[in-house]
Amino acid sequence: SRLCRGRDFQIHRVLTAFNSAVTGEREILLERYLEGWDELVKFLESLGTVIGFISQEVKGKLGVVRELRRGAPATEEEEEGGDPYRTLRSMMAHELRAGLVDFRRQSLSGCRTLLRLHRALHWLQLFLRAVGRSSAGDSMGALCSVAYNQALAPYHSWLLRQAVGVALVALPDRAEFFRIVCGEEEEEEEKGEREREGRQLLERTVLAITRVYNITQEAYQANGMLDLP
Ligand code: 1PW
16 A cells, blocks of 8 residues: 555655765765665655566666675775775776776676666656656656656667556656655645655755766766766
8 A cells, every 4th residue: 555655765865875975075985875776776666566677677786786895805905995895986996907897898897787877866866856846747657758768768778668668657646756755644734845845855865866976977987987888
């Protein structure tokens, strides 16, 4: 039922994780980044079972990065900084040095895996921004597919695009979305207040995601890694 679905998801956790993912030196802390995604996965799961394959895929990618993190002992030159997977830039430097990044064919690197998450984050960023600016009656599926076509579809095969298209038809309506984002309202008169609060929180979350997205994009660009297979 609606009461059970999405009860776990707390948008303020997304906000906190992505805000604290950025350091004063504009580094991205991978631990925080992955935590932000953990919470976004709960959000995806609260949207229904049809998009289950989407959250499964994201969980898989999060698992790959965490696995690489666990398995990577710091080399001597990295010793001082400790964990080579502490930040996005240290991961990039480490994997380049270790020859783990293949620019021509698919390889199992944190860089190519996180790039997929990064592109998906763009989708979420555009979608959540559109939800925040939407008005009553707007179709969430339509907003979501506009964002998908802009951010992620260019990287997907025709077959996958069809599957995503089908999944988006089953998205909950706008009222349900705001319930998921803002929590249940007990009293009818609290509804307007809840939506205002929800919009504000959504707006701040989108800003936090955008900042992380932009810094990540710069790092991939600087390393010529935006097209990693
Ligand atoms: C409802 C809100 C939508 C925002 C969701 C953001 C998550 C998007 C994930 C889409 C995944 C679709 C299925 C998997 C596709 C993979 O082939 C693809 N992965 C991604 C994340 O695009 C590419 O990964 P690969 O095959 O190169 O390892």
